[in-house]
Amino acid sequence: MRYRNTLIPTSKEAPSDATSVSHILLMRAGCVRRVGTGIYEFLPLGVRVLRKIEAIIRQEMDRAGALEVLLPALLPSEYFKETGRWDLFGDTLMRLKDRKGTEYNLGPTHEEIITDLARREIKSYRDLPKNLYQIQTKFRDEPRPRGGLLRCREFSMKDAYSFDVDESRALDSYEKMRGAYTNIFDRMGFRYRMVQADSGAMGGSKSAEFQVLVQSGEDMVAACMQCDYAANLEVATSPPFPPQGPDPKSVPAPEKVHTPKAKTIEQVSKFLGAEPKQFLKSLVYVAGEGLVLVVVRGDHEVNDIKLARALGVDEVFLAAEEDVKKATAAPVGFAGPVGFRGRIVVDQDAASISDGITGANERDHHLKHVQHGRDFEGEVETIRNIIDGDLCPSCGASLGVYRGIEAGHIFVLGTHYSSKMNATYLDEKGESNALVMGCYGIGVSRLVAAIVEQHNDDNGIVWPMSVAPYQVLITQLGQEVEVVAAVAQLEKELEAAGIELLVDDREGRPGGKFKDADLIGIPLRLTVGKRSLDNGGVELKPRTEKNPKNAELVPLADAAKRAIDYVQKALEP
C-alpha cells in the first residue's frame, strides 16, 4: 500500500478529551475517531489491527472446535423478557421500538438468543457437545464510558457459548476455552494473568478473568510472584496472620487514654508511639437496613464487596458523618468496638491482635489493651483487601497487587439459562435434561487499546508483529530516480513474498516522516534515500530499537530477504 493512497491522519498534538495512553496514541496515529460518548469509528489503520486480532481469535476458536455463527444485534424484547433480564439489565440495556410500537433491545450479550437457537436445533445427546461463537457488535448504555476504546457503549466482542450433557463435560469445554484463550493472549504478546473472579452475578459455578496488566487498568488483581495464583481483589485471600502481640492472658484490662485532636490512625500512632498494625480500625457501614461496625487492622483496608458478601447483602457503603455520630456518640475518628451497641464484624487479622488500640467512642479518647473475645464480641470474617507483600494462599510466596484491564472472561454457567428457557436434550435413556452451558467473552475492540497500553514508548505505538497494521514500512526520502527505483524494487519483492507493506512515498521532510513512522508503530522500517544508497544500500531498523544510529545498513539486493526473515522470525511462536 502506498501512503498517498491511504488515509492515515496523524497528529502532533494529543486530543484534549483523551487521558489514557492508548486513547491518545490511537487518535494521534489516525487509527480511530470519536463520534459520540463511548462511540468510535475505526479508520483504515485501526481496522487493520482489529482484523488481525479477529483473525487470531478465529484461528484459535476454530482450532478448539468452536463453530462461528452470526447472531443479530437487534433483538425482539421477548427473549430478554423470558429470562427476566429485560428488567434486570435496567438502564444498561439499549431499548427501542419499531413503527408498530413493538419493543426491541440491542444485544448487550447473547445468552438468550443462543439458548433459543440451541433449544430449537439441539435435540439429542448425539448433537453434543457444541460450542458456538461469534464476533459481533455489542451495545450497552454504560453509566460511564471512558478511556477511549477501553470502555465503550458500542464495542466489538467475541462471545462463545458451549453446550454439554452434564457439568463434568461442561468443565471439559471450559478447559478447552481456557487453552484457546491462553493461546490467543500469548500470540498477541500480552503480559497478562488468568485470575479467579467473583462468579456470583451470572449465577455460574466457575469462572476466570484474563487480565492484561497495565497501570491504567480499572481492575485490581492480586497475583503471586512465584506460582500461578492470581485473583481479583474482591476474591483474593491470604493465610491468616499469626496472633499479634503478647500472650493474650498477660494483657492488662483496657485503659482509656487522652488523645487530643488525634483522629486518624497516623496521628494517634504518632501520639502514642505505636505502629498502625497494633490498631483496631473501626468503621461504620450501612448494610441493608442497619448499621454495622467493621473492625480491621490499622494498616489494612476494608473491601466493600467482601464485606457485603460476608453480611449477605447486595451492597454496603460507609455511613454518613451524622450516622456515625449517632451510632458511636462521638465525632468521626473515635469509633471503637468496645461498648458499641449493634452488629460488629471483625476481620480475622484484627481479631488475632491481643493488645490493640482503638477508638473509645468518646471525643479525643482512645482505648489501649483491647482484645477481641475478651473486651468485645464480633463475627470474625475475612473482609480486608490484600496488599503488596501478603502471602500467597497457594504457595506461600509474596503477592503483588496490580491494575488490570479485563480482556476476557470465561464461565461455567450451568443450567441457569437453559432451565429458564426450557432448552433440553434427550439422553440415551430418552430422558429430557437441561443443557449445561458455558460462556466465554473477549473484548475485541478493547484489545486494540489494551495492546497499545502495553506496547508504546515516548514516540508512539510499538505494535507487536502479530497484530501490526502493516508488517514493514518503507520510508522513502527524496524523489530522485535511483531512490524511486530502489523503493519500487523492494516493494515488488516484499509484496511478492506476501509481506504487508506500507510505502511512505509522500513528499516531505525526513523529520516528519520519521516522526509519523514511530507514531504509527510499524514493527520494521526500511529507510531508502540518496544518502543510504550512496552509503551502500538501505537502512533496516526495528521499531523497538530507539536509537536511529543503530539502524543497520544492508545492500539493496539483500534488504528484501532480510526484512522477510525478520517478519517470519517475529511471527514464530
Next chain:
RNA sequence: CGGGGUGUACCUCAAUCUGGUAGAGGGCCGGCUUUGGGUGCCGGACGUUGCAGGUUCAAAUCCUGCCACCCCGACCA
C-alpha cells in the same frame, strides 16, 4: 445518579475576571526556500464564540434555563 471541570476555526488553545472590530500556533491551499528526526519566509481559505432567552447603545464576555463533552465514585468485555 452524586461530586468536579470544559464548551471559541479542522486540531491545540488565547481573549471572558474588568462588555467595545474574534486572535495565535499547528494542519490545509498557493509560492519561494530547505532536504536524514516535525526548516524558514510570503500570501490564502476556514467562525451563527454549544443552544435558547434576558440585561445593555453594545455580549465570546454579565444573568437565567437547557444541551453536549471530559474527569473522580457505584457496573462490566
